Amino acid sequence: MELTCVATCSRGLEEVLLQELQLLGVRGQARPGAVEFAATWEQVARANLWLRTAIRVLVFLASGPCSGREELYQLAFSVRWEELLWREATVAVQVAGRHAAFANTHFAAMVVKDALVDRMREHRGFRPSVDVKNPDLRVVLHLERGACALYLDTSGEPLSHRGYRPRQAQAPLSECLAAGLLLLAGYDGRQPVLDPMCGSGTIVVEAALLASRTPPGWKRSFAFERWPFASTHHLKEARAEALAGRRKPAAPIVGRDLAQQALNLARKAAKAAGVDALVRWERGDVRELPRVPAGTLIITNPPYGVRLGEEAELVALYRQLGDAVKRQAAGSTLWLLLGNPRLARQVGLKACKKIQLFNGPLKCQFCAYPVVEGEFKKGGA
Template sequence: MSEERFFATTAKGVEEVLAAELTRLGASEVAVDSGGVRFGGGMEAAYRANLWLRSASRVLMPLGEFPCETPEQLYRGVSGLPWVKYLTPAMTLAVDCSLRDSALTHSGFVALKAKDAIVDVLRDHFGSRPNVDTKDPDLRVNLRLFRNRCTVSLDCSGTPLDRRGYRLDRHEAPLKENLAAALVELSGWDGTTPLIDPMCGTGTIVIEAAMKALRIPPGLSRQGFGFQRWRGFDKALWERVVAEARNGILTDLPAPVQGTDISHSAVGMAAQNAKRAGVLEQITLGRQQLSELAPPPGPGVVILNPPYGKRLGEEEALRPLYKEIGDVLKQRCKGYTAFLFTGNLELAKSVGLKAARRIVLYNGPIECRLLKYEMY
């Protein structure tokens, strides 16, 4: 089998975490790039990546790259790719486009022009063309146009990889699953000491931590992946990869993982999410004031993702909460390493602790910091 190359996308700032994940999975030629990581290893590596990657958004398979300043160049470049290998008239198709700093400025037009090129190639070869299905296509094509260079890829993942399948309730401003997993990874937590989230909301951080410690692949409960509908999908290989993963799942957590929150409804949703993720019996969830936090003896890890007041007036109202976080960490978390994830550096000053490390991350478009505090 030829060695296909792939590109796993992720949030800005998470690239190194993702590269380490791919290296642990045994992928070859792992190379960090802006917004993602390149890797090789053939379709087996792509199957494993989709099943196992905790911090990725998508896994793409680049088909080609070409200079692109005009609609004609775009049409010609897309037409020259081997679509007959991947598509038949019986399959459905969708084209997504993201662009920046290029002569072609309308992503909808670029996607439409590329789609025309693809269906013309198919019509010339088969005598008929595939239909477009933007919601649930058999083959999703991804176009990235950056500084007048166009990269055309097939989307191996289908729906984004952060959609694990356990979170149905989208509570107010939740953290995406893959970013929560990245926070756990960046904390250095290895599962052998307690992990506490005293502002757990709907439980994403503690669920991701428990799944990691129990070796539950994040893709195990998903409805499916894009590559499963491709021509040449190797069902036997995929079933072997999944069976291997199932056999490696642990039944018990080596150390406590607990999440608490002041909100009854949030804790209720966290329990439902944890149940769907298969970790409810292993973790501890409960309603609790932040000031009542009583973690097990350290060492351990505390991760907090407090609200960070996007609207006018909210910032002032949240200042006492950030001060309380600092007080609770000082008084109740001796021996722990604490990590605060926030998009508001002004509020973070109210914690009143000196950060040992500051990691720049992005939560969607918001520039954030993951602040590390050593609690002696």
């Protein structure tokens, strides 16, 4: 059976997500923050298991114009919920997007839930219960300028929740964004990788998963595994195949940080992700960077300085980071995720590529600097 699907992602990652889907034998079409594609249940299972940059994989149910409550209710009532829900199944409705008639998204969710419950009572004679935290079936209502669409969320917990991140991590990157940075930088698992300000190690762990051909979701479960109408044996097969295909990375994957506490968390994360034997952690100041082999992808997100007074200190750090890289990493490429354009100017290297991305709500630039030897010159960025 062919399903109409949407994989959602952070804006700026649509093209890499499209390429990831192509590797799974699926052709898609990108739209802002998502890629649409047609797939079988087997491909949905593989998409959940393998996609590194997708946040959720949704299956389309219904869509239509929508100017207010009545139309939304009718649309939601038209879905054959009785074919999807079983007696003990719990549901939740999640709302995404915006619509003038539903400034209160909670209200929109209630309308969908009421229609679903009414239809179930009419067709099956029982009311499904709501479980907002851990539903068997999460319905996603997408609102967009006078129209709305309903989807089933096959992923459950967002796919960025791989399950390896320790809770105490401070200002960590989303796992999907970290994987997206690596893919945007052209990482295919064969180049050496260094994150010299690795924090809790998300970029490094994602690099190790990628280089070892480990599916990002290999240790977690997905919502569709609970559904009687979805075939789950494909997932079992895909997992077994993936585990048999794991291999050792061909080049070093290294994380460095000044803070021992951050490195402790990074080690924990690597262990939980099953890649601790594939990576190396070093404690050190980025300003005292040891020699870096030519051809290394140096990828990092330095501190942005959100608090008052921090920015002045960071001006020097960004300049010294640029200097250290020029001294020690000629022949490599530095990729920085930059959230503050004033600090970006301090790096003193000329960017050959700038990609706009979002780190949560923060608009960022992901910039590539081919590294050539030399000292910091004012106005060099």
